[in-house]
Amino acid sequence: MNPPLTETQTETAPSEVHKQLHLKTYLLIGMMIITGPVGNLLLAKSTKQVGEIKVWPLSELISAFVRIFSSFTIWAGISCLIAFIIAYMLALSVADYSFVQPAAALGYAVIAVLGVTILHEKVAPLHWAGIAVICLGVSFIRGTHPRTTGNSD
Amino acid sequence: MTLEYILFILVIVVGTGGELCLGRAMKETGELKRLHPSDAMRLLGRALRVKWIWIGVAMMATAFFSLVTLLSFEEVSFVVPVTALSYLVGAVGGIFFLGERVSWQRWVGIGLVCIGVTMVVISR
Numbered sequence: 001m002n003p004p005l006t007e008t009q010t011e012t013a014p015s016e017v018h019k020q021l022h023l024k025t026y027l028l029i030g031m032m033i034i035t036g037p038v039g040n041l042l043l044a045k046s047t048k049q050v051g052e053i054k055v056w057p058l059s060e061l062i063s064a065f066v067r068i069f070s071s072f073t074i075w076a077g078i079s080c081l082i083a084f085i086i087a088y089m090l091a092l093s094v095a096d097y098s099f100v101q102p103a104a105a106l107g108y109a110v111i112a113v114l115g116v117t118i119l120h121e122k123v124a125p126l127h128w129a130g131i132a133v134i135c136l137g138v139s140f141i142r143g144t145h146p147r148t149t150g151n152s153d
Numbered sequence: 154m155t156l157e158y159i160l161f162i163l164v165i166v167v168g169t170g171g172e173l174c175l176g177r178a179m180k181e182t183g184e185l186k187r188l189h190p191s192d193a194m195r196l197l198g199r200a201l202r203v204k205w206i207w208i209g210v211a212m213m214a215t216a217f218f219s220l221v222t223l224l225s226f227e228e229v230s231f232v233v234p235v236t237a238l239s240y241l242v243g244a245v246g247g248i249f250f251l252g253e254r255v256s257w258q259r260w261v262g263i264g265l266v267c268i269g270v271t272m273v274v275i276s277r
Contacts, residue, residue, distance in 0.1 A: 047225040070190050125276075134266050
């Protein structure tokens with residue numbers, strides 16, 4: 001189904017440039033919604049292995065961070081988040097921030113599924129409903145033109 | 154509880170501010186013309202010379218350490234969706250800091266996202 005037209009679009013058929021813009025934007029957002037949740041999940045797993053972090057006294061905080069950063073899991077998580085940032089930066093070079101940021105929210109559904117299946121966290125039905133509403137919101141945002149600044153066609 | 158709120162604010166406001174700075178840097182750098190690794194690396198190399206990248210990275214690093222601390226005592230499926238409140242901050246920043254036009258359809262989407270986030274918080 002074609003997304004509804006917005007005030008930034010014309011009634012004419014999308015140009016090749018237009019299609020390229022959509023393709024690049026969606027592929028980069030696709031990378032973001034996979035690497036972001038996986039990175040966050042790995043971070044959560046590594047911090048949970050350490051237990052609750054005490055922020056005071058400072059020596060407790062430092063020793064907790066040393067324990068966290070000596071685990072393989074956190075470095076795997078950081079690698080995923082670096083991939084996420086690269087995809088994010090490239091997406092921001094082709095599309096609006098106010099388009100890319102909300103569209104990447106599809107990752108929240110991914111992280112809830114991963115939280116349940118891998119970390120065995122409990123997710124309430126209302127929580128799932130909230131995620132569904134977030135996804136509905138994202139679908140509205142995805143119906144708008146990805147770029148409204150510069151040379152948007 | 155107060156510490157929890159401070160950490161959430163750091164993650165949402167400072168984190169989104171950092172992302173907006175990245176957005177500003179990428180807009181100044183130019184567009185990725187082809188989805189090719191060499192083009193992507195060249196573009197990212199050029200972006201590293203823009204000051205907004207470094208301001209953004211510093212802000213995002215602050216948000217990152219706050220997130221790591223939060224995740225040590227909160228469930229990931231609660232923490233991460235709550236950070237979606239940054240959509241509101243992001244849309245306002247997109248208009249005033251990046252000069253983007255946020256249509257009514259995008260606002261509806263952002264509103265739905267905020268409702269979804271509230272549901273996630275209530276379900277706790």
